[in-house]
Amino acid sequence: MKANVLFAAFAPQYVLSLLFSPWKRNVRKVAKVEKTNRAILTGTHFMSGDLACAEGALAAGCRFFGGYPITPATEIAERMARRLPEIGGIYIQMEDEIGSIAAVIGASYAGKKAMTATSGPGFSLMQENIGLAVMTEAPLVIVNIMRGGPSTGQPTMPGQQDVMQARWGSHGDYEIIALAPSSVQEMFDLTIGCFNFSETYRVPVILLADEIIGHMWERVKIPPPEDITLVSRKKPKVPPNEYRPFQPNENLVPPMACFGEGYRFHATGLTHNERGEPKTVSIEEQTKLVKRLCDKIRKNAEEIIKVEEVMLEDAEVAVIAYGITSRAALSAVRKARKQGIKAGLLRLVTIWPFPEKLVAKIAKQVKAIIVPEMNYGQLVREVERAAKTTPVFLLSKLGEEPHRPLEIVEVIRSILK
C-alpha cells in the first residue's frame, strides 16, 4: 500500500488549469480583493486533498458548511470549522447527514454558497434531499470522499463504489454533475469548478473523490484572487409581482431570487409549475418539469464535460480511468508506449454527465478499451454502452490497494496478443 501511495505522489503531474475554457462563460472576475484576503490563501502549499478541497470551497466563495464527521472526509469539516469563522462564514455540525444537506439547501436558498462533505454511508443518507435540491434547483456542492462499501465497509480504505449512486441515488428521473479529481491540486481546482457549475445550472454538484486523493499530501498552488474565475447564480431582473421562480431563461435555468429579497416566492419538492405552485396530477407539468431538469444538463453537456486525452491520436488500445486509478493508468500507458504498444488514456474529469459521444468515437478507433476501477464494475457499464461492439475489459480492484501500473500494462499486452 505504502509503495503505491508513494508512487502516486511522485507520478507526473497533469494539473489542469483552473480556467477551463467552458467555465469562462458567463463568469465575472472577482472584484479586487483586499490584500489581507483570508479566504484565498494565495501561494504554494503542501496539504492533503481534504484540506485542499476546503480551501477550494472558501476560494469559491462558500460561506456555509453543514456537515457530520465521517472517515475519510472528516478533515474537510475540521478545516471548515477552523477557517469559516475567520472569514465570517458559518460552520454547523448537524445531527446527521440528512440534516446536513437539508441545512445546506436552506442556506443556499438564503443566498449563501453552501457545501457539505461526506463519505458512502452519509452519502446514502443524503440521497432523498439530493433529489429535493434537484427539484427545487438549489445550487450547492456535495463532496463524497469514497471509501469501501457496502454499508460501513472499510472506512479508511479507498473505493470508487459510489459512481452509480452519485448518478442514480435519489429517486425519480434527473441528471447530475459529478467531477472526479485525481490530484490534490484538482481537489482545490475542481471544488471551485463544482461551485461554478452549481451556480451556473442551479443544481447540486458532486465532487466524487476517493480516500487516497482525500488523504494524500501534495503540492497545491492557490492562485491570487484575480486569477480565480467565479460564477454566481443569475438574479431575476423583473419586479417581484412578475417573478416566476421556475421560469427558465434561454439556458433552461431559472434566475434565482433568495429568501428575504422581497420576491415572496414558494418552492416545493412537489411537481410544480413556473410559479412554484404544486401540480400533483398534471401530466403536462410533470413532463415539462422533468424534461427541463434533465435537459439543462443534457443540452449543456458539452460545456460541462471535461476530459484529458493522452496519446489517443494513434492508440490501438484505450484505457479509460478517473480519480486515483487514472494516475496508475497514465503511468501504464506511458510504460506500454515504451514497449512499442500504441496505448492511450482517456481520463474523465467529469464523470456525470458521461462523455458517451467521445467514448463512442474512441471505440471506433481502438481494438479494445480497458476500464480500471476500484469497484466491481460501475463506470465500465457506461463505457460498454457507448463502445457498442468494441470489446471493453474491466480491471476491478476492491480493498486497500489501488491498481499498479504494471498490472494494467499486463492486461493491455494480453489483450493485444
Next chain:
Amino acid sequence: MSKSDLMLQHPLAKYLRQERMPHIWCEGCGNGILLNSFFNALDELKLDLDKVVVVSGIGCIGRAAGYINVDSFHTTHGRAIAFATGVKLANPDLKVVVISGDGDLFAIGGNHFIHAARRNIDITVICANNFNYGMTGGQYGPTTPLDAWTTTTPYGNVEHPFNLVHLAAASGAVYVARWTTLQARRLRNSMMKALQKEGFSFIEVISPCPEIYDRYNKLGTAVEVMKWFKLVSQVQHASDPAKAEITKNQIIIGEFVDIEKPSYGKLLREMTSKVQEKLKREKAK
C-alpha cells in the same frame, strides 16, 4: 358579491396566496384556525413580510407554506427544521417559522427537533397535532393516544405517545406552549410571543381531524370535537410539562416554558467576532 371579492376584502387577505385557493384541507380541519391565528399574529406584530420565511414538511399542514404570502419552502418529509436551521444561520435577519405536523416533526423529523431545540436555534416551530397521519388516510403516529383506532392500529394503538411539550422543554426550548384550536386568540398571542422570542420557541396546536382521526375514533363532528376541547382544556401556565400528558379527560394548555438563554446564532456570532478580532491583533503585531 362573488366569493373572490369577499376574500379580497378580508383584512388578512394580504397574508394569503389567494391564487392557491381553494386549499386542500377537509371541512372542519383545524389547520385553517391555526393559519388564521398566525396571520393575526403577523398582523399584530406588523412584521416586514419580506423578511419572514415559512418552512414546512410533508403532510396536511405541510401545505401551509404554499398558502402563506411570504418566502416559503415545502421540504422533504421531516426535514423542515434542518432546512430552517440553514436559512436562519445563513441570513439572521430573517424571521424563520416552521409550520408542520406531529408525524413530520416528531416521527421522521424527531432528531432534528430535539437538536434544534438543544442548540437553541432562533426559529419558531408550530406543530399542528391531529394525533395521526391525515394525508395518507389516518395511520397512527408518535402522538396517537393508546387504544386509538387508526388504519394501522386496527386492534387499537399499543404505543405510548409523546408528550410534545415535555419533549420540547427537556430538549431545551426557551418557549413552550400548548393550545387547542378553540383558543384562537390565546394561540395568536402565544404566536406573537414566540415570534419575538430569541431562541427556539415551540407551540403545539391540538387540532381536529374530523374526516379521519376523529371519525374513526367516534369523537364526533368538528363542532363536537371543539366542544370536547372546551370541556377538557385546563389553562395551567408554568405548570410542569412532564405532567401535561393528553388524556380523554384532560388537555392541559398554556405556557409551560418561557425562559431566556442565548441563541445559537448569538453565540456563533460572538465566537466569530472573537476569532476575527484575534486575527486582527495578530496581524497588527
